[in-house]
Amino acid sequence: MTVQHMKWWGWGVEGVAFSHDDKPSLAPFVQKVVDVDLNADPRPPMDFAELDVPESRLDEKLQRALTDVLGAEYVVATPLDRVVHAFGKSLRDLLRVRASDLRRIPDVVVYPADEEQIAAVLDAVVAADAVLIPFGGGSNISGSLEAPAGEERQVVSLDLGRLNKVLSIDEESGLARIQAGALGPDLEQQLGEKGWTLGHFPDSFTHSSLGGWIATRSSGMQSDKYGDIADITRALRVVQPGGTLATRAVPVTSTGPSVREMILGSEGRLGIITEATVQVHRKPAERVVLGYFFPDFRRGVAAMRAIAASDAAPSITRISDARETSFSFATRKTSKGVAKLMSSALIAVLRKRGWDLEQMCLSFIGYEGSPEHVTRQRKLVKKIVSDHGGICVGAGPGELYDQKKFDTPYIRDFLLDRGALADVSETSTSWSKLLPLYDKVVERANEAFAQLGVKGWIMCHLSHSYHSGACLYFTFAFKQAEGDPIAQYDVVKSAVQQAFIDADGTLSHHHAVGTEHARWLADDISAPGVQLIQGLVATVDPGRNLNPGKIV
Ligand code: FAD
Incomplete structure (x- = not known):
C-alpha cells in the first residue's frame, strides 16, 4: 500500500516537528501573552x-x-x-x-x-x-x-x-x-x-x-x-x-x-x-512576494481595499494586525528576514515618521507573471501603499514567508504539548463591515478569555481580497485551565463564530460547515436556505448513507 497519512495525533508526518531552539524571542513572547512556559517539560x-x-x-x-x-x-x-x-x-x-x-x-x-x-x-x-x-x-x-x-x-x-x-x-x-x-x-x-x-x-x-x-x-x-x-x-x-x-x-x-x-x-x-x-x-516567468509595513491595521486594510479597487492585480494581498505582526517578529530566527528588517536605522525612520511601533502591521503582497507585468503591478501597488502611509521593506521577509508557510501548521502541536490551546476561525464580509467585525471579534474573544479566567491572545490577518470585501482570519490561543479543555475551547470558538454572524460575516470563508459550524448555518443562509440543502441531500441520498450529519 503506497498511501501515506499524517500522524494520528497531530499535523504532518512523523519525525517533523516545530522547534523554538533557533527562535530566541518566542518563549518570552508566549510567556508574556498567554502565560505558558515553553521551556517547561512537554507533555507529549x-x-x-x-x-x-x-x-x-x-x-x-x-x-x-x-x-x-x-x-x-x-x-x-x-x-x-x-x-x-x-x-x-x-x-x-x-x-x-x-x-x-x-x-x-x-x-x-x-x-x-x-x-x-x-x-x-x-x-x-x-x-x-x-x-x-x-x-x-x-x-x-x-x-x-x-x-x-x-x-x-x-x-x-x-x-x-x-x-x-x-x-x-x-x-x-x-x-x-x-x-x-x-x-x-x-x-x-x-x-x-x-x-x-x-x-x-x-x-x-x-x-x-x-x-x-x-x-x-x-x-x-x-x-x-x-x-x-x-x-x-x-x-x-x-x-x-x-x-x-x-x-x-x-x-x-x-x-x-x-x-x-x-x-x-x-x-x-x-x-x-x-x-x-x-x-x-x-x-509564471517571475514570482516575488514583497514585505510592507503600515502604521496601523486600519490604514493597512484601507490600502488592501484600494488595491482591490484599482487596476493592480497582485496574486497575494495579506496584512497582519499589530498582534499578529508582533507574533511574526517573535518567531523570527536571529539573523534573517523580519529580524534584519528591524534595523536600528529603519526603526529610527519609522519613529521619525511618528509611527507607534506597537501598532505597526506587516503586510505581504505577491506578484506573478511576465517581468513587465510584475514591474507594472509593483509600481501601481507602491503608489497605493505610499498613499496609505506604508513603506516597502523588500523581498527578504516575503521570501522567508514563502519558504516557511507550510511549516507553520506544526506549531499548534508544539503548543498543545506545552499546555496552550490554539486554533483558528475565519470569515469574510464586505469592506464596509470589515473593521467593525474585526473589533467585535476581538472584544468577544477577550470576554471569553475573561469568562474562563485565562490569559488569552487573539490575532488576525486579512487575506483573499475581492471586489466587495475580504477574508479575515483569526488565530486564538490561551493557557489550558483546570478542567475540560474542549469545554474551554468551545467558549472561545463559539464567541468568535457568534461575533462573525452578529457582525454580518459568514460562518466560514474557506473551512466549510462540517459539524463545527453547522449551528450557525440558518443564521447565515436563512431557514429556507437550510431547507433547500436538506432537500438536495435527501433526494440524492435518501438512505443517509453518505457522510451523514455534516452541514445539515
Ligand atoms: P478531508 O479532510 O479528507 O475531507 C474534508 C471533507 O471533504 C470531508 O467531509 C470529506 O468527506 C470530504 N471529501 C474529501 N474528499 C472528497 C471527495 N473526493 N469526494 C467527496 N467528498 C470528499 N483550508 C483552506 O481552504 N485554505 C487553507 O489555507 C487551509 N489551511 C489549513 C492549515 C491547517 C494547519 C489545517 C489543519 C487546515 C487548513 N485548511 C485550509 C483546511 C483543510 O486543509 C481544507 O478544508 C481542505 O480543503 C481539506 O482537504 P482534505 O483533502 O484534507 O479533505
Whole structure:
C-alpha cells in the first residue's frame, strides 16, 4: 500500500516537528501573552498502543463484498488506519484523539483504484445500509469526517489516496483533468513537469487533496490571482447512489441552478468526487512576494481595499494586525528576514515618521507573471501603499514567508504539548463591515478569555481580497485551565463564530460547515436556505448513507 497519512495525533508526518531552539524571542513572547512556559517539560501524546480503540463492527457480509471489489490488500481494518481516518485536524479533533476519546471511528478503510471500484463500493455500502465517508487528506478543521456519535450502522472510510494522477491537459484551453485524491504536491509536480500550475496553495497544501478542496470550498494563498477552488473547478465527476453525475468543462453555462456549485462544499454528502477538470496556468516567468509595513491595521486594510479597487492585480494581498505582526517578529530566527528588517536605522525612520511601533502591521503582497507585468503591478501597488502611509521593506521577509508557510501548521502541536490551546476561525464580509467585525471579534474573544479566567491572545490577518470585501482570519490561543479543555475551547470558538454572524460575516470563508459550524448555518443562509440543502441531500441520498450529519 503506497498511501501515506499524517500522524494520528497531530499535523504532518512523523519525525517533523516545530522547534523554538533557533527562535530566541518566542518563549518570552508566549510567556508574556498567554502565560505558558515553553521551556517547561512537554507533555507529549500517549503511545498509540495505549489508545482504547473500539472493536470494528464490520460484518462478514460487507467485508466480503468490499474484498470482492477491491481485493483484501485494499480493505484495511487495523486500529491505526481506523484512527487516522476518524478525524480531521481541528483542535477539537486533536484533543479528542490525544485523550483516547474515539467515539464512533470507521470500522474499515477502503482504498479503491478508480471510479468503477468507487461505484461498486458505494453499491455495497448502500446494500448493507452502512455509512460511507470520503477521505482526502484528512486535514479539514470543521469536523467534516467524524461519524455521528451514536451511529449504529457500519462505517466505511473511503480513502481516495490511490486516485492521484493528472489524467490529461487540454493545453489550448488551459484545463486539466485530475483525479480527486491527488494531494497538492502530487498534482503540482505532475503539472509542473509540463510547465503548468494549478495555483491553489492553501497552508495545508502538502496534506490536502483536490477532492477535499472542492468538497470544502477551499481557498489558497494566491487566490487573488488564481481564484478560490470554486472558481478553479470547471467540471466534476461524482459517484452517487444509482449513478455518476458528470458536468461539462464549459467556461459558463445557463443550465439553471448550478449543479457544479451544488457539489462545491458538499463535504461528501452528495457523492464521491472522483475527478475534476480544473483551470491551470502556465508557470509564471517571475514570482516575488514583497514585505510592507503600515502604521496601523486600519490604514493597512484601507490600502488592501484600494488595491482591490484599482487596476493592480497582485496574486497575494495579506496584512497582519499589530498582534499578529508582533507574533511574526517573535518567531523570527536571529539573523534573517523580519529580524534584519528591524534595523536600528529603519526603526529610527519609522519613529521619525511618528509611527507607534506597537501598532505597526506587516503586510505581504505577491506578484506573478511576465517581468513587465510584475514591474507594472509593483509600481501601481507602491503608489497605493505610499498613499496609505506604508513603506516597502523588500523581498527578504516575503521570501522567508514563502519558504516557511507550510511549516507553520506544526506549531499548534508544539503548543498543545506545552499546555496552550490554539486554533483558528475565519470569515469574510464586505469592506464596509470589515473593521467593525474585526473589533467585535476581538472584544468577544477577550470576554471569553475573561469568562474562563485565562490569559488569552487573539490575532488576525486579512487575506483573499475581492471586489466587495475580504477574508479575515483569526488565530486564538490561551493557557489550558483546570478542567475540560474542549469545554474551554468551545467558549472561545463559539464567541468568535457568534461575533462573525452578529457582525454580518459568514460562518466560514474557506473551512466549510462540517459539524463545527453547522449551528450557525440558518443564521447565515436563512431557514429556507437550510431547507433547500436538506432537500438536495435527501433526494440524492435518501438512505443517509453518505457522510451523514455534516452541514445539515
Ligand atoms: P478531508 O479532510 O479528507 O475531507 C474534508 C471533507 O471533504 C470531508 O467531509 C470529506 O468527506 C470530504 N471529501 C474529501 N474528499 C472528497 C471527495 N473526493 N469526494 C467527496 N467528498 C470528499 N483550508 C483552506 O481552504 N485554505 C487553507 O489555507 C487551509 N489551511 C489549513 C492549515 C491547517 C494547519 C489545517 C489543519 C487546515 C487548513 N485548511 C485550509 C483546511 C483543510 O486543509 C481544507 O478544508 C481542505 O480543503 C481539506 O482537504 P482534505 O483533502 O484534507 O479533505
